[in-house]
Structure formats: C-alpha cells, structure tokens
Amino acid sequence: MATSSTKGYDRVANVFDFLRGGDMKRWCAPQTRLFENMNGKVLYVGAGTGQEIVNFPPGLNITAIDLSLKMLEKARPRAEAYNGKINLEIMDAHRLAFPDNSFDTVVTVCVFCTVTDPVHGLEEIKRVLKPDGKLLMFEHVMSRNPLYGLILKMMSLFTVALEGTHLDRNTVSNIRKAGFAVEKEQNAYLDIVKAITANPN
Amino acid sequence: MNFKIIDPLIGAGSGAAIATLVYFILPGDWNMIPCMIAGGLSGMGIAFFLTLLLMPFFGAFEVMIPLHIIGMITGMMVGMALTLGSTPTFCLTTLGGLTGITVAIIIYFSNKKHLSPMRNSPTNPL
Numbered sequence: 245m246a247t248s249s250t251k252g253y254d255r256v257a258n259v260f261d262f263l264r265g266g267d268m269k270r271w272c273a274p275q276t277r278l279f280e281n282m283n284g285k286v287l288y289v290g291a292g293t294g295q296e297i298v299n300f301p302p303g304l305n306i307t308a309i310d311l312s313l314k315m316l317e318k319a320r321p322r323a324e325a326y327n328g329k330i331n332l333e334i335m336d337a338h339r340l341a342f343p344d345n346s347f348d349t350v351v352t353v354c355v356f357c358t359v360t361d362p363v364h365g366l367e368e369i370k371r372v373l374k375p376d377g378k379l380l381m382f383e384h385v386m387s388r389n390p391l392y393g394l395i396l397k398m399m400s401l402f403t404v405a406l407e408g409t410h411l412d413r414n415t416v417s418n419i420r421k422a423g424f425a426v427e428k429e430q431n432a433y434l435d436i437v438k439a440i441t442a443n444p445n
Numbered sequence: 446m447n448f449k450i451i452d453p454l455i456g457a458g459s460g461a462a463i464a465t466l467v468y469f470i471l472p473g474d475w476n477m478i479p480c481m482i483a484g485g486l487s488g489m490g491i492a493f494f495l496t497l498l499l500m501p502f503f504g505a506f507e508v509m510i511p512l513h514i515i516g517m518i519t520g521m522m523v524g525m526a527l528t529l530g531s532t533p534t535f536c537l538t539t540l541g542g543l544t545g546i547t548v549a550i551i552i553y554f555s556n557k558k559h560l561s562p563m564r565n566s567p568t569n570p571l
Contacts, residue, residue, distance in 0.1 A: 271504075395510055433559075
C-alpha cells in the first residue's frame with residue numbers, strides 16, 4: 245500500500261531533476277571525492293532519480309533502493325548507462341530486506357533529512373553493513389552558526405510541509421546514536437552540506 | 446558554470462530587487478524602529494520567493510542562506526531610509542545591490558574557512 249510519503253515522492257518525480265539541477269552542478273566534485281571510497285557490494289539508499297550515479301566510480305555491483313516507483317523509473321536510464329551493475333528495488337530504509345552483514349559500502353545522498361525515523365534507519369543500515377564496511381553519506385545538516393541556523397529553521401517549516409524534508413536535523417549526531425563511529429566529516433558548503441564517512445565499529 | 450562570478454551577481458541582483466520592492470511595499474510615514482522591523486521582515490519574505498525561483502538553477506543552500514541575509518539587511522536599511530525623508534529609488538536600489546555583493550563575498554570567505562583542512566580535521570571540535 246502506498247504511504248503518504250511514497251505518494252509525495254511519486255508526485256515530485258517528474259520535476260525532481262529540475263529542482264535538484266543547481267545542487268548537482270555545485271556538488272559534483274565533493275561527491276566524486278567521497279564516492280572514490282566505494283568498494284565491493286554497495287547499497288545505495290534513497291536513490292531517487294539516480295542523479296548521483298554519474299559521480300560513482302565504474303565497475304561496482306550496486307543495489308539501489310527507493311520508496312517511490314516513479315523515482316526509480318526515472319533512475320532506470322541512468323542505471324543502465326552506468327559502467328557496472330545497478331539493480332533497482334523498491335524498499336523502505338526503515339525495513340531493509342537484506343540479511344545481516346550483506347554490504348561492503350552503503351551510500352546515501354540527502355536522504356536522512358526525509359527519513360521518518362533517522363536513527364532507526366541508520367540502525368538498519370548498520371545491520372546490513374559488514375563489520376569492516378563503510379557508510380558514505382552526503383547530507384545537509386543543521387548549522388552551528390545561529391544566523392544560518394535560524395534561516396534553516398524557517399525554511400524547514402516550508403520544506404517539511406511540501407516534501408517532508410527537514411533542514412534542521414543533526415545527522416552527524418544521529419549517526420553516532422545509531423552506533424557508528426564517524427571517521428571523517430568534510431564540509432562541502434559552510435557547515436551545512438557535509439561528506440561523512442563512518443564505520444559500524 | 447563559474448559560481449565565483451555568478452554568486453556575487455545573484456547577490457547584487459537580488460539585493461537591488463529586494464530594495465526596490467520593499468521601497469514600494471512600506472509606507473514612509475511610520476516611525477523608524479517599526480519601519481526598520483517591517484522592512485527586515487518584508488525583505489526576508491521577498492528573499493523566500495526569490496530562493497524558490499533561483500534554487501533549481503544555482504543550488505538550494507547556496508541561494509537560500511545569502512538571499513535571506515541580504516533580504517533582512519536590505520529590508521531594514523530601506524525601512525530606515527524611508528523614514529529619513531525622500532531618498533531617490535535608484536539610491537536605494539544601488540544600496541541593495543552593494544549589500545548583496547558584500548554579503549555574497551563575506552559568505553564566500555566564510556565558506557572557504559569551513560572548507561579548510563584545519564576545519565575538517567577529525568580532532569576539530571567545531
């Protein structure tokens with residue numbers, strides 16, 4: 245049964261690439277640097293329309309999941325053009341249908357601002373990630389600067405109502421709450437957009 | 446796309462547009478403090494709509510943060526200027542444009558500081 249959030253993502257699927265166009269122009273270089281660490285069997289959580297696939301290194305075996313069928317339909321041409329293997333599946337980040345210790349790398353891009361229960365979602369990722377695996381996240385988080393923080397709080401009122409995106413989440417703290425150790429936290433824009441590397445130990 | 450050039454241009458254009466719109470929205474016969482507050486709020490409201498318009502082309506956060514600051518500062522300055530008597534519109538538009546460029550440049554250097562290797566060290570508590 246389609247949930248309200250699934251319907252929401254289905255609704256924006258047609259305009260999603262247009263809305264994220266500016267971000268993709270800005271974030272290509274830091275994403276490519278982060279994704280250089282991808283290896284082995286990869287889980288790509290919240291693939292959306294797969295805009296980041298162009299920044300993935302070639303030759304990987306990737307399972308890409310998303311809640312929305314319409315988003316995955318948009319991602320299919322990008323997955324087929326990828327120089328490697330990408331398998332697209334409909335799945336909720338809160339309930340991953342994979343056995344424990346299945347993946348060497350898990351990748352997320354601007355996903356944990358929208359996941360309903362971020363700590364639970366990250367705990368699920370920890371379960372399916374091998375003990376020596378890596379979590380690579382490219383996410384926006386709440387700023388520590390009070391002025392930037394105020395702007396993010398105000399805009400969050402609007403984005404939560406529109407598409408369920410929280411601009412004021414402390415994702416780095418959520419990663420630690422889920423039991424991960426944060427290895428590296430690299431700013432991509434101010435202290436708001438970050439490339440994060442974490443391990444499950 | 447060279448964002449080093451585009452960002453100050455977006456700042457200048459937005460600052461000028463916000464200054465002009467606030468000038469036409471606010472009545473000139475208020476006291477300075479209420480007019481300044483109303484100007485700041487109106488400026489941020491206009492910045493919100495400009496953000497929605499520009500973010501698909503130039504990035505969400507890179508537009509949202511500077512534009513709201515430009516909106517607040519420009520709106521407050523125009524609000525104050527309105528209470529000081531007749532200021533020509535082009536002066537306020539120029540003031541808005543210059544504010545926009547200044548904020549864009551300050552944020553550029555603030556961003557550069559955040560991207561520095563020192564800031565991104567694993568031991569850095571910030």
